[in-house]
Amino acid sequence: MLPTDDWLIMQTEQLHAENKRLQRCVRDLVGIMALPAIWVGSGPSRIAESLLDSILAMLDLDFAYLHLNDASGNRLLDVTRSSQWAGTVASPQELEATLARCRLGRTKEWPHRLTVDGNDIAILPVRLGLLGEIGLLVAGSRRTDFPRQTEALLLNVAANQATIGLQAAWQLSEQKRVARELDRRVEARTRELAEANEELLQRKLDFQLVVDAIPAIVWSSLADGRADFVNQHFRRYVGLSTEEARDWGWVGAVHPGDVSEFMENWRAILASGRSGEFQARLRRFDGEYRWFLLRAEPLADADGNLKWFGACFDMHDWKKAQDELRDAQAELAHVARATTMGQLTASIAHEINQPLSGIVTNASTCLRMLSAGQPNVTGAQETARRMIRDARRATEVVSRLRSLFTKQNTSVEAVNLNSAIQEIIALTSTELQRACVHLRLELSDDLPPVDGDRTQLQQVIMNLILNAVEAMSGVTDHARDLTIATERDGDGYVRVVIRDAGVGFDPTASEKLFRPFHTTKSHGMGIGLSVSRSIVEHHHGRLWAEANDGPGATFFVAIPSGADGEAMARQSQK
Numbered sequence: 001m002l003p004t005d006d007w008l009i010m011q012t013e014q015l016h017a018e019n020k021r022l023q024r025c026v027r028d029l030v031g032i033m034a035l036p037a038i039w040v041g042s043g044p045s046r047i048a049e050s051l052l053d054s055i056l057a058m059l060d061l062d063f064a065y066l067h068l069n070d071a072s073g074n075r076l077l078d079v080t081r082s083s084q085w086a087g088t089v090a091s092p093q094e095l096e097a098t099l100a101r102c103r104l105g106r107t108k109e110w111p112h113r114l115t116v117d118g119n120d121i122a123i124l125p126v127r128l129g130l131l132g133e134i135g136l137l138v139a140g141s142r143r144t145d146f147p148r149q150t151e152a153l154l155l156n157v158a159a160n161q162a163t164i165g166l167q168a169a170w171q172l173s174e175q176k177r178v179a180r181e182l183d184r185r186v187e188a189r190t191r192e193l194a195e196a197n198e199e200l201l202q203r204k205l206d207f208q209l210v211v212d213a214i215p216a217i218v219w220s221s222l223a224d225g226r227a228d229f230v231n232q233h234f235r236r237y238v239g240l241s242t243e244e245a246r247d248w249g250w251v252g253a254v255h256p257g258d259v260s261e262f263m264e265n266w267r268a269i270l271a272s273g274r275s276g277e278f279q280a281r282l283r284r285f286d287g288e289y290r291w292f293l294l295r296a297e298p299l300a301d302a303d304g305n306l307k308w309f310g311a312c313f314d315m316h317d318w319k320k321a322q323d324e325l326r327d328a329q330a331e332l333a334h335v336a337r338a339t340t341m342g343q344l345t346a347s348i349a350h351e352i353n354q355p356l357s358g359i360v361t362n363a364s365t366c367l368r369m370l371s372a373g374q375p376n377v378t379g380a381q382e383t384a385r386r387m388i389r390d391a392r393r394a395t396e397v398v399s400r401l402r403s404l405f406t407k408q409n410t411s412v413e414a415v416n417l418n419s420a421i422q423e424i425i426a427l428t429s430t431e432l433q434r435a436c437v438h439l440r441l442e443l444s445d446d447l448p449p450v451d452g453d454r455t456q457l458q459q460v461i462m463n464l465i466l467n468a469v470e471a472m473s474g475v476t477d478h479a480r481d482l483t484i485a486t487e488r489d490g491d492g493y494v495r496v497v498i499r500d501a502g503v504g505f506d507p508t509a510s511e512k513l514f515r516p517f518h519t520t521k522s523h524g525m526g527i528g529l530s531v532s533r534s535i536v537e538h539h540h541g542r543l544w545a546e547a548n549d550g551p552g553a554t555f556f557v558a559i560p561s562g563a564d565g566e567a568m569a570r571q572s573q574k
């Protein structure tokens with residue numbers, strides 16, 4: 001059967017209407033697809049509002065509701081748009097409250113219809129995100145044919161587009177948040193750095209003030225020794241400007257006589273990399289030179305590079321006092337020596353007298369031999385030789401005495417302690433005999449020499465011998481034994497040991513003996529031991545006493561053997 005005209009007309013109209021719906025749907029789809037481009041740079045609420053406005057206009061709805069979560073899944077916002085009619089039956093808040101109750105359930109369990117103020121409304125919920133984690137879009141209409149297939153499609157596409165837009169917005173806001181956080185941190189760090197710089201600057205200023213204010217010479221130099229800073233006191237003291245003192249300029253203030261030693265010392269400290277000190281004279285602004293102790297301390301940075309910090313201490317008065325003390329000690333030693341000589345006068349007179357009387361006797365004999373009828377020339381010659389020998393002996397005694405008596409200045413030489421001791425024994429032998437002292441000598445054969453002042457060392461030995469003789473002067477119940485020994489001590493020292501059998505001393509008071517003016521003798525001065533100790537210490541040695549197990553005391557003198565002492569001792573042994 002052929003279609004009638006009416007049927008054809010109806011079919012044509014239906015196709016026409018369908019075509020229109022499709023065209024509209026395509027137009028709406030294009031509109032919805034374009035939304036993300038409009039949303040670029042917008043926040044979630046702007047996206048939500050524009051989405052609802054668009055679909056409300058496109059789909060002839062009575063309301064559209066969008067619930068959004070934030071990136072962590074917590075509620076972010078709810079937006080509702082209503083048609084004019086819906087606005088008269090329910091406020092957006094009422095609608096939202098009704099829908100929020102439904103939202104708590106799962107989407108597939110959502111009702112398809114709602115009653116709002118007695119009106120039946122069809123609704124279509126659409127999830128944003130796979131599980132609705134981004135949000136929920138709900139569209140509602142009084143129309144009985146809602147939602148049509150194309151409307152459902154459009155709403156789903158709109159929900160997808162919103163999801164894309166929101167994710168982009170979140171990403172953007174996250175980027176902005178990160179950027180803001182970064183800015184905040186950079187700002188905070190910059191502020192901290194600025195504050196730290198400020199504090200550092202302040203500290204530097206404070207340090208500069210302190211260093212400039214202290215009444216001492218302070219400087220710093222680079223690793224190679226060139227000065228890069230001198231404090232105000234330094235500049236004022238030497239009368240140089242900062243520029244003049246910089247680099248090697250400050251050396252200009254050193255006494256010309258000290259410059260080469262100064263540079264040698266300074267270079268040695270720099271090369272060692274360790275703290276050190278030395279003395280030099282520095283010129284004051286008025287031209288006067290004073291002695292200073294220069295002390296330098298290295299300070300390395302994390303890379304091990306060496307800057308030097310130093311201070312100079314005025315030791316002029318101390319050094320002068322030291323010199324005066326040394327002079328006073330030398331004077332005292334001389335007085336002590338003269339006093340000892342005074343005590344020895346009788347013995348010395350006897351010592352000289354012996355050769356003199358020998359000379360007189362031999363001279364008479366010589367004359368007699370020559371004046372005989374038959375002159376005995378051979379005998380006279382022999383007698384004259386004896387006179388010469390005796391005269392030499394007397395001269396030796398006198399010259400020994402002269403050196404002991406008159407010498408005041410110190411002179412350093414290699415001293416053989418064995419022969420120095422023997423000379424003293426020759427001078428004191430009469431005294432020893434008179435005091436009935438039995439002397440035992442135990443002198444080492446391979447004794448190295450010591451560097452020192454022979455006369456001063458002899459003075460020490462003489463003091464110790466005479467003290468021993470005096471300590472034994474009252475001894476009657478045993479022999480008055482005196483042992484003088486020399487030996488090598490460990491660690492390159494030479495030791496002289498003087499042991500007597502006298503009264504001894506309280507072992508707990510051995511240090512007291514060396515105090516100046518300590519004496520237990522009625523005619524004593526109490527300076528012999530203290531002077532002896534200062535002489536020995538001046539030779540970098542030690543002098544000490546020990547009480548014997550039996551009667552008497554033992555005195556020890558230890559002096560470092562001379563620089564070449566060991567080699568010379570080995571040579572003499574060969």
Ligand code: ADP
Pocket residue numbers: 463467468471500502503504505513518519520521523524525526527528529530552553
């Ligand atoms: P002085 O002989 O004028 O008293 P010294 O300084 O030589 O001065 O000695 C100080 C004191 O040390 C002596 O008075 C004495 O008491 C004690 N002394 C020194 N040598 C000996 C010794 N060999 N034995 C015991 N006592 C000694």
